[in-house]
Amino acid sequence: MMESLLIANRGEIARRIVRTARMLGIRTIAVYSEADAGLPFVREADEAIAIGPPPARESYLSEARILEAARKTGAAAIHPGYGFLSENAEFAEAVEKAGIVWVGAPAAAIRAMGLKDAAKELMQAAGVPVTPGYLGPDQSEARLAAEADAIGYPVLIKAVAGGGGKGMRRVDRAQDFAELLASCRREAAASFGDDRVLIERYIANPRHIEVQVFADKSGNCVHLFERDCSLQRRHQKVIEEAPAPGLDPATRAAICDAAVKAAKAVNYVGAGTIEFIADASSGLHADRIWFMEMNTRLQVEHPVTEAITGEDLVLWQLKVASGEPLPKSQGEIAVNGWAFEARLYAENPAAGYLPSTGRLEHLKLPTFVRVDSGVDEGDEITAFYDPMIAKIIAHGPNREAALSKLAAACAGIEVWPVRSNAGLLARIATDPDFRAARIDTGFLDRHGESLVASKPDETVVDRAATALSKGTDGDPWSAITGFRIAATSDSRVRVRIDGHLHWGRAHSDLEAKTIEIDEATVLFDAGNAWSIGLPLAREIEANHGVGDGAILSPMPGLVISVDVAEGDPVAKGDRLLTVEAMKMEHSLRAPFDGIVGKLQVSPGVRVSENQLVASVMKGEE
Template sequence: MFSKILIANRGEIACRIIRTARRMGVRTVAVYSDADVGALHVALADESVHIGGAAASESYLSKERIIAAAQRSGAEAIHPGYGFLSENANFAEAVEAAGLTFIGPSPASIRAMGLKDAAKALMEKAGVPVVPGYHGDKQDAAFLAKRAAEIGFPVLIKARAGGGGKGMRRVDRPEDFAAALEAARREAKSAFGDDAVLIEKYLLQPRHIEIQVFGDRQGNVVHLFERDCSLQRRHQKVIEEAPAPGMTVEMRSAMGEAAVRAARAIDYRGAGTVEFIVDVSQGLLPDRFFFMEMNTRLQVEHPVTEAIAGVDLVEWQLRVASGEPLPKMQAELAIDGWAFEARLYAEDPSKGFLPATGTLAHLRFPEGDARIDAGVRQSDSITPYYDPLIAKLIVHAPTREAALGKLTRALQNTQMVGTASNLDFLIRLSEQPDFVAGRPDTGLIDREVEALTSVQPPDDIALAIAAVFETGGLTRSLSDDPWQSLGAWQLWGDASRTVLLHHGGGQTNCRVIAKGRDLFSVHVGDRAVTVRLVARGDEACRVEIDGRQRSTAVFRMPHGMALFLDGRTHHFHRPDPLDGGAEEAAGGDRLIAPMPGLIKIVRVREGDVVAKGQALIVMEAMKMELTLAAMRDGVVESLNVGEGDQTSESAILLSLHPEDAA
């Protein structure tokens, strides 16, 4: 076994690898960029090496700097995690050439699966079913459009390199193909340095089911059953589960054997995932699954496999890379219970899942209900340089129903303030009827997106509790002084105060009347809500409303507060009295950068006439391409950025004036 390894990654996967290595007595070396000087993975590792600037190209994507750091620290092996260089055959080759061990598959195996078109051809030879489509080298746009028409719309354009939903576009109509192809190529070039694509038939009732495989240097290959990753948005996974609901013994056997054949075809060693798309229009049938791609690395969702198989896949990786055989053979592996994983991201679902940045002013995860794989702590910042994943919540129980219940509770008991997040979206998704019934598919989120992402205003009870919190009625300290302990209550009459609460749905006037030491009557519109304080803790309190007790907590910020109640987070803000609202009023005239990023394409010039909804600027931020459209009809009055410029959040990119303005 190795005595010291370097982890060529960051965030939650680096932290997760460090924890297993520490348990095995293996010392770890972290690498970090300028943006990650105080990051959690840096603090957890036994030692850390600075490798460059905040941009990934200057640090986490620099093969030379990472290998030099490993050599300088005395590490014997490099674990690539996932993302960045994890599926880069040249990096694996360079690691081995430097006399180090690459904790992953051979460079040849990575290359064999690195280009999706070549991988599909190889899989066809190995007897693994593949999705109908065009996987050739000819990349002329007119030719690809013709082949798409022959395959039949809808089709999926996919970058032949990489993964993670980058360089991928669904096209439903022939007239949309050219623009989608251009966007997919541009994104693929930026993400993977390769703009070649392939075209596949888009299945209308698909599920995404993948098989975890593992091989060793002795030629043994096993599969560790399936994961269902059908709940996706922008082709990226949101909630995963294992095993797959509705899976039969016959189909599991067929998919497992196909995945093992795929791994054996490329002499695979280490952890890998064979991804299949399954046509469920007639249910789960053993002849209706098709190979999509193989990820030659550990997957983000690997913890659900660990939970049901009772193994530590990172430990397996270290043992296999050091030359040991697989810890278990196929006959020794069995499924125990059910597991779910939910990915908590800094993003705004109500704005098309736009990635978000900010400082995590408050972060609390439930204790005991879930395994938390996190790469950040309270007070850490989510920067625009890397993927905005905050944490993964993983639960395990004997049955699917019990596991899903645990997942919902764990999400409801998570508290996060400081940046937009998908937490409320995840809670609603975990309770969505089709998903609860075990009927997930890749189109579910798109179909239900309005119900899953709409902004819901606080109800009267939340407003009443927030109003009492705002007066200090639920947070004052207990005192031995009987006069102080009476709080807002007055012997000669009820004290009252009017509170104006501003929230996402508007603003609400509440009148709070102190009826006694811990008793308040709150008038919200036409309704009077009685709030009684039952118990007070350090960070939360228990209140009684309409004969029902519930726990609640509040986190105060300079310009507002977050109220945690019944599994929801309600945000209230105090308007800045010095802000006259000029910027808001001008919002229709100015195109504002939603976050820091790189300006990729500027489609207009000063003086151009534009229509509402017209694409004006394409920017790249947090590994995602964003198209910014005209806010209204008008004329471009001023253009403040050019292609290749870096821009800050809230920067004014361009301004419009009415077409008929003088």
């Protein structure tokens, strides 16, 4: 076993690797950018060394700086985690050339699986089923169109060097093929420097199923069963589970055997994932599941596999990299129960999933499930890296029990003032279709509106009214609810929630969890966080008798233009002003026909999320 290990990554995966390495008595070395100097993984490693400024290309993606850090600290091995340099064949070779143990896939395997067309040809030769399509060298429009006709529409055009959902177009009709091919090629050239494409059958109800494989340097290879990663948004995974629901033993055996066959075809070593796409339109069947690609690294969702098998995959990686055989044979690996992983992100689903940055002034994560997090309360979420706050992993004896545990865990999450998707995760976990495993990769596209709390429901408004009504000690003169002489009191309360005014009712028996942070009162409910308070004078003026005419900034940013003046008539949809945040411009528009009221900002002013920036008043009826 190596004596020291440099972790060429950050955040939760760096902390995860430190935990296992420490258990094995290995000295750990963290590398960090200037933006990450105060994060937990830096403190928890035995040694830490700065490698550059915040941009990843000048720090975590700098091969030279990481190798120099390894030289300075005498690191015996380098673990790349996932992302960054984990699937960089040139870096893997450079590490080994420097006499350092590489805790990752062999460079040859990374290269073999790096291009989609070459990987599929290799899999075909190895007897692994691949999606019907065309992978040939003739890239002429005529040949590609002819192949699409032969496959049958709809088809999918995919960049050979693609990834992350880029360089991909669905084509439903032959007459649209040429236009979409040209569009796909332009995007592929711009994103990957390679405009070659392949053509595949389009799967109408796709499930994304992947198999965890592991191989040692002696040629032994096993699988640790499958995961279902179908719940995605824009090709990015949101919730994963293991095992895959609806997979019968025969079909499971078929795809797991195919995964092992795929790994052996490239003489694989270490942890890897074979990804399959399944046509789930009539259930899962072995002849309707095809190889898609291989990820030559540890996956973000590896904890669900650890949960159902009881194995530590990082420990397996370190043992295999040290030349030891696999810890267990195939017959010794079994499935125990069910597990889910939900990715908690710093983003605002109600505002089109805009990223949310800032200091985590308040952070409460569940304690009754496994939580892998890269940050603690008080840490900063920056715009430089992945916006993940934590991974919430729930395990139970069966799917229903594990899912109920996940729902409770996500509903109890509290994050402020950074926005998060905790409420979305909690709603997904209680959605009837998801609980019944009626899922495919289009699930969130179909259910999105019902899963996102874009505005507070009646219960939230009443909880806010109840919380704001407390503390008056029964004194009618200081109470915020109304009272009438010789009549029942009026329990209605006018409250402000995230800058909008609502009428709620205070209930003495209604629970309402609130905290005070920087003079703000925050109500937590089912994973969502709401800023609550009594109406401000300017909000009452903006809303007086006309409904909600307050214009709020959806994010912190810079006002770059104001396009109207006070008193101007505007029509619904007219642009009022523009706010820029994280290199994106967002236009704020009139919610209805009316007159511009008070403008609260001017160009060059910085605004916070939900800050009142203008108001629109309805004209005379």
